[in-house]
Amino acid sequence: MIEKCINEHKIYDAYDMLGKEIALLGNWDLEQELENAKNTYRYMLEYMINGTVDPQSKSLYLKLVQQAFSMCDSASRGSRIKKNTGDKYCATLNSLPDGTNLQNIFTALETYGEASKRNVNPDSQKVKERKDDHERTLLQMFNHIWTSPQWSNSDKECANAMLMSENIDDNDNAILVSTATLSLFEYLDIRKLEFLFDAYEAGCTIASQRALVGIIMIIIRYDGRLKNYPEISARMALISDDNKSFKENAYTILTQLQLSKDTDKVNAKMRNEIIPEIMKSGKFRQTGFGFEEIDEALTKNDENPDWSKSGSKLNEKLAEMTELQMEGADVYMGTFSQLKSYPFFNDIAHWFYPFDIKHPALGDFEKNHSSKIMPMIKAILNAGPFSNSDKYSFCFMLSSIGGIEQSMMTNKMAEGMLDEEAGSIFKNAETVQPKAKDFSRQYIYDLYRFFNLYLYRTQFSNPFNDLDGAYTPLKATLLGSLMEDRRQVMEYAEFLMKKKYYTEASKLFESLSPALVEDDAELWQKLAFCYQKSNNPQALEAYINADSLKPDSTWTISHEAHAARMFGNFKLAAECYNRLLENDSDNIKYLKRKSECLIADENYEEALPVLYKINYLDESSTVAKRMIAWCLLMTNKLDKAISTYKDICTEGASANDWMNLGHCLLASGKMKEAVNAYTSGMKATINDKGNAEDFDKGMEADAEILSRFNIGKEELRMILDAIRFSCEN
CATH class of the missing domain: 1.25.40.10 (Tetratricopeptide repeat domain)
Structure with missing residues (x-):
């Protein structure tokens, strides 16, 4: 409500509500900030009333609006912490050691980075302890920034120093960017958003792409508010002009966000259409992470030529799955959603960790698996279309398999390495260098999984639900610069x-x-x-x-x-079908559509020869006969209409056919025969629907047509009653 007032520039009302909320918190600093803002606003209004021209008034007013938003967020956060309902945000904040700050975290990460560069035995106990300390520092950094209040300038400078430090690993900076983004999803903090811009421009590729994902999602979430921050608009314009890859990166991310938004549809399609068709073929069997082709030698024995149709359907579904993967659809969400119950995922930070096979949580993963299988595993992890959290799930799953099952999997995967072509692919996969789009895609997958699978996900506002419909640059004012690239706009529109x-x-x-x-x-x-x-x-x-x-x-x-x-422009439609028929005069579909348009335009005489031609080309069709009969009725050619409808009724009539025959007979003055036809129509309706309601509605709908033959509403009502008596008998 307060935010709504600020957006509507009802500043007095916003200050009034803020004052009441802040008073409940007992936060003296926030009370003083509000009082100072109110005094400034009072003076500004006095100058305005007295006619004093102040060239700084617009910028001052904008700062007051920004400050009001900031106080609103601070009050909301303060109220949340004071109530302490036990949500994950408050629990995490309360778990942080006293005195936690960014500078101390920065120092700890730099110290670890410096020590890691020294040549020491990686398996020594000291190194393992240092890694454990580093892990605790990362978790502390993540939790501290996620639950932090609005940053000061020194906080932002410290975060930027971490970003630029040669001693801090790229993966650590990717986590830094992720937690700043998660914090922004909670409350808008302009300095954190500015930090994301800094990270996009100056950070390593993984941090840069994560930052841009965050920028776009935050701009969409806070579109209304960010219009009040010209410095953010200026920053977007500057990046758009100076960074050649910005627009391409941004459209890639919009595409990936849209694909993630459609993940439920993709997984439903996989589950209900593609996988059943693949399994029906008998040529594949499903494994934990995909499909394994059954020995080709077996599939060649006694193949039935009649299988070609089902084979083409299988190929179609395989091609469809491949296309989904190629365009970046999240086809493995359903598979990996079952593998997020490992304790590792209890910590929010771990959902956003870049994958590292040497992470302490995986133990001595490489040593614990045979040298035969490790190249295959590494290839899958490097080249597979999986998110970072999926890769951790994959490794935890492999580590949980023991005995005969692990041996069987190892042997099967090792056999795959014997194939020269497959071996080459896996060998190259180990050395594949991810591109910018790979980093952004994996990160968006990670975000989607967190907001849809995390145990306490209901405590978070899912950013993938921020938009109705599709992601486009038109959904947020600050994305307007993306509309300047005609080629990119065209390609995204086509997508x-x-x-x-x-x-x-x-x-x-x-x-x-x-x-x-x-x-x-x-x-x-x-x-x-x-x-x-x-x-x-x-x-x-x-x-x-x-x-x-x-x-x-x-x-x-x-x-x-x-x-x-x-x-409703039936005349133009008929003209179009005439043009189509010039080159394909016997096309029944075009002829039918033309006749429908002529009938809808009440051009019955012109429709008749078209219908007779359809009937000649396709004698088995009763549709043309029905339309001919109707046109004959509407052109008052009643004898021919009666004859045609009687032919239709002897072949197996619908309730509507009997009704139309009744109309023809009634218009011809053959009342008794008409009632008999109507009675057959009503009985057919009762048999089909269980009551005569639809028949009554049909008769009432045709009242205008019957009026052309001087049959009034009273007479029609009496005829309906006569039909009911006839049905009773």
Whole structure:
């Protein structure tokens, strides 16, 4: 409520509510800060009322708004800590040793880094103790920053010094960036956000990409508030102009965030469609982390040629799974979600640790597994599409397997290494250097897993739920600079279109100003398609524009026809189908659609020859016959209509067929026969639906049509009663 008042610039009301909340905390410093802000605001208002011109008034007002937001967050955090309901945030804060600060943590990490550079036996007890101390320091750093109040300038400077230190490992700085981001998800802290910008520009690749993921997610979460911080807007503009890879990195991250947002859909597809089809083939068996192909020699024995159809379906599903993996979809979330119960994941920090096979929690992992299997394991860990937390899960799972099962797995994996081609792939995988997009993808996977799988996840506000619909630069003002790169906007719009986010894709296509681009029919086609898929009437005009630029496109004409039908322009739709029929005169689909449009436009006479042609081309179809009969009724050719409907009814009629026959007979003055036909229709409805309600509604809906034959509503109501008596008998 306070934040809402500040956003609406109701500063007096915001100060009033803040005062009441701060009074409950008994925080004298915060009380004094609020009182000083109120006095400053009073003086500012007095100057305004007295007509005093102050060139600094706008910037001063902006600072007061920023300060109000800051006090609101401080009061909210203070209230949370005072209530201490036992949530993870308060428990973590209370567990920190007295006197914990960033400078001490910085010193400890630097000391460890310096000591690690000395040539000592890595297996010595002293080194192991030092690693344990380092692990405790990292956990302390993570917990301290996550639960910290708003940073001072000295806090930010210390964090930047850690980032630039030659003695602090890249992985440690990646954790530093992650905990600053997690803290920002709790409360907006401009200095922490500025630190993320610093990390993106100056940090190592893993820290830089994590920082940019955080920047984008925080900008989306706090879009409304960040409009009040021109320094952040300026920083975004500067990076966008100066950093050549910024926009490419940002669009990669937006794509990965969108793919993660669709993880539940992907896993449902894997579980319900792709995996069952693969398993049905009998050519694969499922293992813990994928599929293992059964010996090819066995699959060649007595193959049945009739299997080719199922084989093509299998290939289609395998190709679909491969495509999902290639585009970065999180296809292993379902598998690894079952492996997050290890004690390692009780610490929040561990969900964000870059994978390190030498981490103390894994013990002597390399020594505990045979030299035959380790190259394979390392290759999987380096080249596999897994998140960091998944890699830890994988290692914990392997360590938990013992005896015969471990031996069988070792032998099977070792056999795979004997294959020369596979061996080459795994050998290269060990030396693969991750790219920027690999770091951001793995980090987003880690974030998604934490917010959806962590034991106490309900205590966190899931940032993947911050948006309805798709991630796009248009969802946050500060991402506006991403719209300057036409190629990237086009590619991302096409990606969203492929993922069926048609409304968001259409807005991106719109931003490319198709009206100002000469001869770009394809852009108009894509815009029209997205409009049509999102039921936007602008689709028709967009198709017409595409058609004018590329008039011979069958795709455009057929979609223009469909859009015209959708939005009630049946005359234009019929014209489009005429154009399509010029090159394919016997196309039944086009003929049917044309006749439907003519009937919808009440052009029954013109529809009849089209329908007779359909009937000639496809004599078995009763659809054309029904439409012919209806057109005959509407053109008052009652004898032919009756004859046609009677033919239909002898072949197996629906309730609607009997009703329409009744209309024809009634219009011809054959009341008794009409009632008999209506009675058959009502009985058919009762048999199908259990009651006559739908039949009554159908008759009432056709009242206007019957009025053309001088049959009024009273007479129609009496006929319905007569039908009911007939049904009783």
